[in-house]
Amino acid sequence: MKTIEEIENYIKEQEQNGALLVTGKWGSGKTYLMRQIERKLNQGPQYLMAVVSLFGIEDTNTLTKKVKEAVVYAQTFNKAEKSGKGHIAKGVNVVKQLSEKVAAFGELFDFGKIKKIAKSANMLLSIDVYDFLPIEKEVYCIVAGEEQPVKKKLVLVFDDFERCKIGVIDLLGIINTYVEDKGIKTVIIASEDNIKDEENY
Known part of the structure; x- marks a missing residue:
């Protein structure tokens, strides 16, 4: 065989x-x-x-x-790789960078609400979806x-x-x-x- x-x-x-x-x-x-x-x-x-x-x-x-x-x-x-997986990753990086800048800006001017939103966005983007995949x-x-x-x-x-x-x-x-x-x-x-x-x- x-x-x-x-x-x-x-x-x-x-x-x-x-x-x-x-x-x-x-x-x-x-x-x-x-x-x-x-x-x-x-x-x-x-x-x-x-x-x-x-x-x-x-x-x-x-x-x-x-x-x-x-x-x-x-x-x-x-299919994910062929249908623009790289674009998704780039999009996530842009959002991360933006949220970090907003957080720094909020800290500088003490905008409490902006800072909280930026930190929440960062936290959300740092979650690893694989942790929830059985x-x-x-x-x-x-x-x-x-x-x-x-x-x-x-x-x-x-x-x-x-x-x-x-x-x-x-x-x-x-x-x-x-x-x-x-x-x-x-x-x-x-x-x-x-x-x-x-x-x-």
Whole structure:
């Protein structure tokens, strides 16, 4: 059986049977293979695959945020980037700068109300929307041609396992919360030859 078929069978298997580990040497095409599966699944009606690179991640908060970002990116089929994500970011920066200037101006002239409004605007813009985004077994997705969001089963892929700076035990603990607690199909991609913490691995 080919590797692609094995991965697809794991994903389609109804029983939750732990995470799937895909190993191979650096440059052997593991990530490329997974991206092929991702494109195929995400175009279909049943599954949504979100790929998270663990490269250089140093703490659990950053990892959690990366997972949420990957899921949101996959949910919208990467349309956000093409439809002016940069313009939105620029707009937010302009509003931030404006509110900071208004706050400074209010402080200078002691305009209490203006200062409060400016501080509220700054606070509002500093809220991280990802803090309020839950990652569940099933997620709603924006699908071309569909008027309403479509519910799909989430598949998480953690790539570059050996390049993560979080300790192996802590990293596997975090991944386990998605696998065991949430019942999300999870694939881990690793180059076993390059894992430094061999004792815990």
